[in-house]
Amino acid sequence: MPSRYLLRRLAQVLPTVAGLLVLNFCIVHLAPGDPVIALGGEHGDAAYYAFLRARFALDRPLPEQLLTYVTNVLRGDLGTSFVHGRSVAGVIAERLPATILLVATALVLSSLAGLGLGTLAARHGRRPADLALNAAALLGYATPSFWLGQMALLTVAVGTGLFPVQGMTDARHPQTGLAHVLDVAHHLALPALVLAVNELALTTRLVRTGLLEALGADYVRTARAKGLPEGRVIRHALRNVMLPVLTVIGSRAGMFLSGAVLVEVVFAWPGLGRLLLSSLLARDYPVLLGMFLLISFAVVLANLITDLAYARLDPRIRYQ
């Protein structure tokens, strides 16, 4: 792949993110709501709220606030959280690992299982197994994740006692080393599965539809006529199916950073989704803007990576 293309795409990332930065700033500040009320509690007097407003420079004209913010971001400073009283970068960084672990696990699970189930469904095209998988996929896609999470808690966690209800670790017996890894995996299982179910349904449907189409194509007939084993034939066909599937998975990767909020709340998972929600309710502008910036970056980067992956998967695609 020519590096000129890569450079050009990377050069597009910066203006895109910069535009989003300004847009985010305007949306956050123009939305109704007042951070000093969330921060000051309900018993303050007018002087106290004025004091807080001045302290966080919220009494300055909006263009001036925007200029200050952009200048600071260019210097790599995302500001100080109103609520936490610490640097925004630090507040976000603390929560990032938990979300990446949850989202990546769910994404890998749903992609692998979706590929398998979609293939299975396509090979049984329009027979009972396919119809059953199809119905299950639609049900999974239509089920809200918070409801599924609560059901999983009631039936699996409390019902069988095999899984913990909340958190990322055991509060009573903090572990270290390998035991800690196992403890986290134990806590991760249910939320990752619940999060994966939605994605799984989508991937399954995409793989199935694409594969059904591909299996009717000429090159598949040729491959079969040559006497290739069915597994090899499917692999040929899958390679063509992967493009739309990858597009969808890629677009999800960025969204996932914000989209895990419901599952994080239900399972008390200490990730970014909960931080986003609480910052929104408290109108913690610096943290909100920091997270929007992160999400913007993630979406733009995921798109870039998807585009680059196209070229690897499909030799017909050439980038100039």
Add this chain to the structure above:
Amino acid sequence: MSRGRLMARTVFVLMAVWSLGTAPARAQDAPVRGGTVVAAIVSDPGHLNPAITTSGATHAASELLYNGLLGRDERGEPVPELAESWQIEQGGTVYRFRLRDGVRWHDGTPFTAADVKFTFEEVLVKYHARTRASMGAVLAGIEAPDDRTVVFRFKQPYAPLLYQLDATEAPIVARHVYQGTDPQTNPANGNPIGTGPFKLVSYTKGTEIRLVRNPTYFKAGLPHLDGLVMRIIPDLAVQVLALENGEVDFLWELPGPQQARLKGDPRFRAARTGYHPGGSNCIMTMSFNLDRPILKDLRVRQAVAHALDRQAFLTQILFGDGKVAAAPISSEIPWAHAAGLALPRPDRAEAEKLLDGAGWKKEGEGPRTARGVPGVADGTRLSIEFLHFPTFTKYGELVRQQLGAVGIGVVLKPLEPAVFAPTVFKDRNFDSNVISYCNGPDPEIGVRRMYHSSQIGPAPFTNAAAYRNARVDALFDEASRTVERDKRTRLYRQIQELVVQELPYFWLVETVSTRAWAARCAGFKAWTGHFAEEAFCRR
């Protein structure tokens, strides 16, 4: 304490703790030393400095690290804490406190009167919203003549002081940690040094706060527990599941619907209290915007009050967890609560009569029509807006249903708190609303702001009705300067009689919190932020 009073107090405590199980609550064994309690909290506190905020999240998570000059007993009365005794001088203008000897900060530094002076002057009256708003303007100065004496001087007699010195209202922080720094961004807010029964081990953001026993705590033999973990679980229903699953031992809040579910389960205990670290003794209150022509008429407000069946709010929304408000001041402040007032009773016929008399006539189906109402064009349909937090949707639905029955149309406007407050208090753009007005430990803190004419906007959760009554203003001012309890009781009673006649608000239900815990544990104090100071668990 006399024997009779001791007995009375024992009975009170036994009644306050009720068993969720059918088995009678067994008398607890003697306290056991050791063990760790896991308590669930709803939100990540962000930081652990209770002196710079009134945030319930921070206070629930951090009060056990600190102490106030005084604590509070189960009836909210002051008891010695960092101060072992106190004197009120010059008719309530001077308060003199004698501090306990030998108290040390978690890092070993001795605690002295200079810490108290510094905390009030440099931290509390600047950053703690309630302390600043109540005490800030009348505090003349604080002196620390020696290491164990603190003297507060006020510009005029100041009545509520003893009720605002606990760790919720005025936690004392260390001068050697905060002096010369910005208290809002000092790193010690995440790594606190207090005098409290527990010390911080670790604070994992979004997950938990781990505390360990303070071995040199000034109350001998306390705490019983080796450790305490505050687990952050944002969903209350999930907290209950975690309690059932044995992952958590203590809940700050057991919601009404879940109480029914756990009833009959001998594994759990529960207790009700009006105390909440974010705001105590709260009454769900309907405010009428007295600037609006429709609601200016007392008869319309009376009609609304008669049309509402407040018992339905208690049973349908709170599942019985609370009580119908019997007076404008919470019954959780017994000395200020006026018993036996005649609040409007549910009476649909009376409501209809009042509306007819006010010029709102029934013409066919639906809301009534204006016929000669001052300030309202004839033919206008009777309809009022009702603003509420999204969490209070059920209140809106009941109000709409019950007022609809007498021909008052209600338009619900759910607004999240950050938008609700400026809409109501700054823009005053509403007809009516529902607010959880928390009275706090003393009426001076949470009640005055609802009625005094100086408290009309723009600060949030002040006088939403825009109620103006010179007599009521004068009574509040006198009550704040009156130290004698009996006299204050009489003044607050006069105030309550006046506002019940004029109905700038209608007081719906008093809400309470229900704490719940595993039956193998005991000694929790539901009425204070120091809930685990005396707790212990059988193994």
